[in-house]
Amino acid sequence: MTRFTREIEIEFDKIDSKDLDRWCDHVGKKVEELPSLRLEVTVEIGIEEFEDKEVIEQYEEITRPGDGWIERTYRYLAEGDCAAAMEEMAREFGLAPPSHARAVADLLTRPRA
Structure with missing residues (x-):
């Protein structure tokens, strides 16, 4: 099992979403006023979760x-x-x-x- 961890940042003012616009209208905010959201995301992946073809393609890409x-x-x-x-x-x-x-x-x- 391999663990990948990455920090991601969501900038709401760069998202084009009618749902986000409706939510902002509901709470009385503008999308531009929303702060960015930073998250640390961790995913655990085992090689058994990949198809043989995917593993071979990745190996060929690396080498x-x-x-x-x-x-x-x-x-x-x-x-x-x-x-x-x-x-x-x-x-x-x-x-x-x-x-x-x-x-x-x-x-x-x-x-x-």
């Missing part, structure tokens, strides 16, 4: 032909060049620099005195 970052990362791993593979992933996903990840790993695996 655009010609992009090659997955192939380069895989090749670097096969060559044993973990640092280059980490650099590729850091660039693609906007991750912390690999030097930071290595420093954290060193702290966690260093023998205790």
Whole structure:
């Protein structure tokens, strides 16, 4: 299960709705006077909720032909060049620099005195 959270803002003055206009008339307000409404929306989605075709299309969108970052990362791993593979992933996903990840790993695996 994956959780997606997003903050959305509803600007009532940009909504063209007869129901909203009637409500404003009923309460004696103008649409332009209504404040924006900010909501945090969270949705939990499991992969089982998608059709196979949708998953395949999304995968193909993410791994655009010609992009090659997955192939380069895989090749670097096969060559044993973990640092280059980490650099590729850091660039693609906007991750912390690999030097930071290595420093954290060193702290966690260093023998205790």
